[in-house]
Amino acid sequence: MSPLSEIDTPMTPTELRASASLAAIYMLRMIGMFLILPVFAVMSRDLSDATPALVGLAISAYGLTQAVFQIPFGLWSDRYGRKKLIALGLLIFAAGSAVAAGSDSIYGIIAGRALQGAGAVAAVVMALAADLTREEHRTKAMAMIGISIGISFALSMVTGPVLTRWLGLSGLFWIIAVLALVAIVVLFTIVPNPVVSRFHRDAEARPAAFADVLKNPELLRLDFGIFCLHLILTATFVVLPVLLKDRLLMDTATHWQVYLPVFVLAMGSMVPFVILAEKKRRMKTVFVAFIGLVALADAGFAGLSTTFWGLFILLYLFFTAFNLLEATLPSMISKIAPPDLKGTAMGIYSTAQFLGAFAGGAGGGWLHGRFGAEAVFVYCAGVAALWLLVAMGMKPPRHVSTLLLNTGVLEPGQARRLAEALRTVAGVAEAVVQGDEGVAYLKVDRHQLDRIALGNALTLPITPDSTTLTPEGESNGLTRY
Helix, strand or coil, X not given: CCCCHHHHCCCCHHHHHHHXXXXXXHHHXXXXXXXXXXXXXXXXXXXXXXXXXXXXXXXXXXXXXXXXXXXXXXXXXXXXXXXXXXHHHHHHHXXXXXXXXXXXXXXXHXXXXXXXXHCCCHHHHHHHHHHHCCHHHHHHHHHHHHHHXXXXXXXXXXXXXXXXXXXXXXXXXXXXXXXXXXXXXXXXXXXXXXXXXXXXXXXXXXXXXXXXXXXXXXXXXXHHHHHHHHXXXXXXXXXXXXXXXXXXXXXXXXXXXXXXXXXXXXXXXXXXXXXXXXXXXXXXXXXXXXXXXXXXXXXXXXXXXXXXXXXXXXXXHHHHHHHHHHHHHHHHHHHHCCHXXXXXXXXXXXXXXXXXXXHHHHHHHHHHHHHCHHHHHHHHHHHHHHXXXXXXXXXXXXXXXXXXXXXXXXXXXXXXXXXXXXXXXXCEEEEEEECCCCEEEEEECCCCCCHXXXXXXXXXXXXXXXXXXXXXXXXXXXXXX
C-alpha cells in the first residue's frame, strides 16, 4: 500500500484503542487539575492562614511546576520509556493530591498543588500516541486527546461544586488522587505497548531547535496569546465563585446550574465562527474579534456582575470567546510552525500556557486581596486589550494543515530530492523529508492539493546517485511502503 493511499484508510483497532485510552488518561488527569477551579476560592475560607493572595497561589501553583517539568518529562521518556514516565508522573500527581487532601492549611494545599504539577506527563502521553499510530493518522489521535481536554474542563465546572457539597474540599482531593490511580490502571491494562519507541518531530520538543522557534515572531505572538488566555481564565476563577456566593447568594453546590447552561450555549455559539474562520478563511478576523470579546466580558464583570442575568450573559460571552480561542490557538501553531518543528513549537506553547495559569492565579489573588474583585477583572480586561494589540499585527495564517507520510528510510541525497519533488506538487506549501526517520513532513492546502501528483511523487523511484526523479521502472534500490 502506498503512503498516500493509507491516508484514506481508517485507523486500525489498535490505533483506536491507543488513542481513546490515552485520551482517557489525559482527561482523568485534567479533571484532577480543574475540579477545584469552580469551588476553591469559596471553600478555602475554612483553611488556616488563607489570604486572597495565597488562595490564588494555591489555585495556580501547579502551573509553575508543570511549566518546569513538562519538556524534561518528554525528554526523559525517550531514554527511560513512555509508560514508566507516565506512571511516575501520575504517582507524583496522586501524591500531591494526597498532600492537599490531608492538609487543613493553605500552605499544605499550595505544596500539594505544586507537587501535582510536577507530575507533568502531557508531553509523554503525546509521544506515546505518536509511537502507537501511523504518521498518516497521528493528527486524528492528537485531536482525540485535544477533545478530551475540553470535555474534562466542562465536566469539572459542573461536577466540582456537586462533589464538594458531598465530600468537602478534602474529599475532592482524595477523588482526584483516585482518578490518577485509575489512569495508571488504564495505562497498563488498555494502552497497547509500542513495538518501537522513538523521537517524533511532530509530537515532541527538540531542545536544539528552541532558538529556531523562539525567533519566529508569529509563533511568539501565539505563545503570548495562550499565556494571556490562561492568565485571564485562572485570575477570573480566583474571584468568580466568590461573586456567585456573596453577591448573588448562590450556595456553592448550585453553581453548576450556572456553568452547565453557559457551557452548552457557548459551545453551540462558537461553531458558526469556527466554520467562518476555517471554511471561509477568515481566521485572523475571527481570532482578533474574539480576543476583543474576552476584553469586553471581563470589563463587564468589573461593573455589571451584580445581577444573575447580567453575570450569566457575561459568562456566556466569556466562555464562547474562550472556547473558540482555546481551540484556534493550537490550530494556528500547527499552521505556522515549520512542519518538522511542530512538536518543538507546541512544547514552548504549552510552557507558556502553564506559566500563564500560574501568573493569573498568583497575580489575581494578590489583586483581590489588595484592591478587591473589580481590580482582578480590570486586570484581565487590560491583559486582553494588550493581547488584542499584539494580535492585530499578526500575519493572516495560511490555510494549511500538517500531513505526515511514511517514506521508508532514505539516504540524505534521496531525502533532499524527494523534498524538492514534493514542493513542486500543487497544494504543497512546505515539505521536509527526514530520511533517517523515514518521514515526510508536509504543509498542504487540502482544497488545492493535487493528490495524483503527490502520489506520483511518492512512488517515483529515486536513486542515491541521480540528480532527478527517474521514470517509473528504472533501477533505484529503494523500497516504498
